[in-house]
Amino acid sequence: xxxxxxxxxxxxPPVKRSILDRPxxxxxxxxxxxxxxxxxxxxxxxATAMFFFLVGGIEALMIRLQLAQPNGxxxxxxxxxxxxxxHGTTMVFLMxxxxxxxxxxxFLPLMIGARDVAFPRLNMFGYWVFLLGGAFIYSSFVLGxxxxxxxxxxxxxxxxxxxxxxxxxxxxxxxxVGLIMLGIGSVATAVNFIVTALNMRAPGMTMMKxxxxxxxxxxxxxxxxxxxxxLTAALIQVFMDRNFHTNFFNAAAGGDPLLxxxxxxxxxxxxxxxxxxxxxxxxxxxxxxxxxxxxxGYSVVVFSGIAIGFLGWGVWAHHMxxxxxxxxxxxxxxxxxxxxxxxTGVKIFNWLATVWxxxxxxxxxxxxxxxxxxxxxxxxLSGVLHSIVPADTQQTDTYFVVAHFHYVLFGGLxxxxxxxxxxxxxxxxxxLLNEKLGKLxxxxxxxxxxxxxxxxxxxxxxxxxxxxxxxxNGMGWGTLNLMATIGAFIIAAGVAxxxxxxxxxxxxxxxxxxxxxDARTLEWLTSSPPPEYNFAEIPVVTxxxxxxHRKYTEDDEGxxxxxPPSDASRIPARHDPSEPHGIHMPSxxxxxxxxxLGLPIIGYGFVFKLWWLLAIGxxxxxxGINAWTSEPAxxxxx
Amino acid sequence: xxxxxxxxxxxxTLVPFEEDHARQTNTGVSNNKLAIWVFIASESLFFGAFLxxxxxxxxxxxxxxxxxxxxxxxxxxxxxxxxxxxxxxSLSMVLALAAIQRGDHRRFRIWLLATVIFGMSxxxxxxxxxxxxxxxxxxxxxxxxxxxFYVLTGLHGTHVVVGIVWLMSIWxxxxxxxxxxxxxxxVEIAGLYWHFVDVVWIVIFTxxxxxxxx
Numbered sequence: 093x094x095x096x097x098x099x100x101x102x103x104x105p106p107v108k109r110s111i112l113d114r115p116x117x118x119x120x121x122x123x124x125x126x127x128x129x130x131x132x133x134x135x136x137x138x139a140t141a142m143f144f145f146l147v148g149g150i151e152a153l154m155i156r157l158q159l160a161q162p163n164g165x166x167x168x169x170x171x172x173x174x175x176x177x178x179h180g181t182t183m184v185f186l187m188x189x190x191x192x193x194x195x196x197x198x199f200l201p202l203m204i205g206a207r208d209v210a211f212p213r214l215n216m217f218g219y220w221v222f223l224l225g226g227a228f229i230y231s232s233f234v235l236g237x238x239x240x241x242x243x244x245x246x247x248x249x250x251x252x253x254x255x256x257x258x259x260x261x262x263x264x265x266x267x268x269v270g271l272i273m274l275g276i277g278s279v280a281t282a283v284n285f286i287v288t289a290l291n292m293r294a295p296g297m298t299m300m301k302x303x304x305x306x307x308x309x310x311x312x313x314x315x316x317x318x319x320x321x322x323l324t325a326a327l328i329q330v331f332m333d334r335n336f337h338t339n340f341f342n343a344a345a346g347g348d349p350l351l352x353x354x355x356x357x358x359x360x361x362x363x364x365x366x367x368x369x370x371x372x373x374x375x376x377x378x379x380x381x382x383x384x385x386x387x388x389g390y391s392v393v394v395f396s397g398i399a400i401g402f403l404g405w406g407v408w409a410h411h412m413x414x415x416x417x418x419x420x421x422x423x424x425x426x427x428x429x430x431x432x433x434x435x436t437g438v439k440i441f442n443w444l445a446t447v448w449x450x451x452x453x454x455x456x457x458x459x460x461x462x463x464x465x466x467x468x469x470x471x472x473l474s475g476v477l478h479s480i481v482p483a484d485t486q487q488t489d490t491y492f493v494v495a496h497f498h499y500v501l502f503g504g505l506x507x508x509x510x511x512x513x514x515x516x517x518x519x520x521x522x523x524l525l526n527e528k529l530g531k532l533x534x535x536x537x538x539x540x541x542x543x544x545x546x547x548x549x550x551x552x553x554x555x556x557x558x559x560x561x562x563x564x565n566g567m568g569w570g571t572l573n574l575m576a577t578i579g580a581f582i583i584a585a586g587v588a589x590x591x592x593x594x595x596x597x598x599x600x601x602x603x604x605x606x607x608x609x610d611a612r613t614l615e616w617l618t619s620s621p622p623p624e625y626n627f628a629e630i631p632v633v634t635x636x637x638x639x640x641h642r643k644y645t646e647d648d649e650g651x652x653x654x655x656p657p658s659d660a661s662r663i664p665a666r667h668d669p670s671e672p673h674g675i676h677m678p679s680x681x682x683x684x685x686x687x688x689l690g691l692p693i694i695g696y697g698f699v700f701k702l703w704w705l706l707a708i709g710x711x712x713x714x715x716g717i718n719a720w721t722s723e724p725a726x727x728x729x730x
Numbered sequence: 731x732x733x734x735x736x737x738x739x740x741x742x743t744l745v746p747f748e749e750d751h752a753r754q755t756n757t758g759v760s761n762n763k764l765a766i767w768v769f770i771a772s773e774s775l776f777f778g779a780f781l782x783x784x785x786x787x788x789x790x791x792x793x794x795x796x797x798x799x800x801x802x803x804x805x806x807x808x809x810x811x812x813x814x815x816x817x818x819x820s821l822s823m824v825l826a827l828a829a830i831q832r833g834d835h836r837r838f839r840i841w842l843l844a845t846v847i848f849g850m851s852x853x854x855x856x857x858x859x860x861x862x863x864x865x866x867x868x869x870x871x872x873x874x875x876x877x878x879f880y881v882l883t884g885l886h887g888t889h890v891v892v893g894i895v896w897l898m899s900i901w902x903x904x905x906x907x908x909x910x911x912x913x914x915x916x917v918e919i920a921g922l923y924w925h926f927v928d929v930v931w932i933v934i935f936t937x938x939x940x941x942x943x944x
Contacts, residue, residue: 210761210765211761279769279772282768283765283768283769283772284765286768287761287764287768290756290757290764291755291756291757291764292755292756292761293756317771317772318771318772320772321772321773321775321776321779322775322776322778324776325776325779325780325783326779328881329881332870332877332881336871337871338871338877338880338881339871339873339874339877340783340877345794345796345871345873345874345877346790346791346793346794346874347787347874347877348786348787351783351786355779355783358779714895721899
């Protein structure tokens, strides 16, 4: 692009520019600040979320060090509360959801043959809100105490005013305002993904030809769209109770603390699927490629995903079985929780049937995908145990629950994410990650993960409570806790190997072939990394696994036959930036950042009750929105 | 983005990104309009959560005997008048959209301004109502009615204010000649938001004012 502009500069004398002129450059460091390219935004999402993954991981290691033996003294009780609260908040809102947004951003448009998402600037806005929202919550560590009421922030613990409260610092205020902010960004991204998937598919790509990845991201977007508002409502009520003396959760005035739990889990349980469905989406792409078979029962997998999305709204009270909501409610929610195991089980069998009889290649992405299936199944089974009310009452608030959801979210989601990174790294950066280091990474994580979390099942059965900063001698919990701590450090070693692999590949890695895995979906039908406009010519889709069908066909006996290379299956040569392509892409913009910047300023205004600061934030916000809506998405040709 | 002079590509492929996609969406609905519908769906759950809260706490104050009760405070004839104004604003919004679709800029601006004035009257009524209730002793902390009433109607009022600012920015841009008839969809989208906020008020008005309580 630069060269094109240079050439134009020779034809036209440069126009005088001011600082508020629209940014133009699509290369160089500054372009990352103003970009609206979904691929660059995805990389920024991914890098930022991996940073928060490390931060949350360090918090987890501190927690494990504290619990390694009875009467630990590494963390004070107050610091422990901050760390387990921020570990959960970070891993859910600053690691899990943004990493899903990273994969969705990069591959949703590519897989449906689109040039970008529907609203490129809104996309960038979502990223800035995530980054600034994360920084806002973490700034609490130096501005009056980090959140320490748990990632779920139960009222009235969090909602009682600071002066008479159970939580002395401003942590709960930062937590409530920060999560409202992150919710705004998530809803913006969800709207963007929904419109993109529904409206911008390549010609011929009907809904039932969409890759499962796109389907699952669509379901996730709908879940996010509807799950965030109840959370926002609950957080506003907590914040009002704390700071403006409303009585939402004040039992003395007629308020009902259970309202908070209902609102929170109406968000919180769909949130579980918001986190795990992207993992299922990634795995559903990896397994067929490395088994060289189409996904078994495509439509059943799609409908199971939709069913999980629907049923996910009817199970929230299984988080509240111990609160005394009555036998009818508990029975109903117990049944609906058992019901949701059906579509989940269907998916597991479909994945197994995909691998069954395939010519399986055990490369690193495949290892992570298989690890996902095994560990997610264990987590799913312990989840079914929680649907049985008497068992759940016994397990509530013990380490059994910690074991359960880490099997789903770490053994499931995080393994799928690592698999996805290994699978798509050559697509995104044009280089293959080192296979030996990849396998070492995988095995360290499998061993470390199971060593950390499997003993927690037993600890929970023996009654060790969650969220408690230490335990006395003589409970018999010391050995298993020490095992878990050792396991946590083995996980950390696995993550370190991953980072070494990334650095090693950046320095020494060789160019990957254009289609290193013999893949099936459209994102591989363009060069790696793809040009800014993704496809010079939008592909016309005739089949599921379009790219595969352009490479292979079947003979009369159903055997796979490789087609001779043709124009249809040819991957375009790597993009030459000086080559004029005549495709108008959305222009870079400052305004998504300016609008997003208004939000944390408003947030600080609320937390510290500095109304002038709040007013400044509102002015910045309005100024940014005005400028945003005044500029066209694509600048006219000069 | 200055490739025209040196680009060998056919002119018809030189379509700006957003028009490219506005012309050929899979659903036939433009991206912007689909987005506002999806956003409205999300907002419905936001108000749904606060309405659920209101209904949960409705009538719980009787046992506490604290502060003025809803029946002592609510002035139904007054709020009916401001509610009627808000409903009329939806009518003027429809007329404004019809005018811009015809290319009648003068009537478009008049009806848009009428919508803004109706909306402002509603907000004026709400400000009056809030001050009056406060004077009569209903604070956020007084009882559950104070808590739920102010927050529910206040959040709705905030949405109306956002709508007023939105419509006014369209009006100013129209005066600057920036809203041509071909941009009627931008007006329609603001209108969809405005109608939604109206519909929410019908629900809130019914829930808070019309269903009898002590």
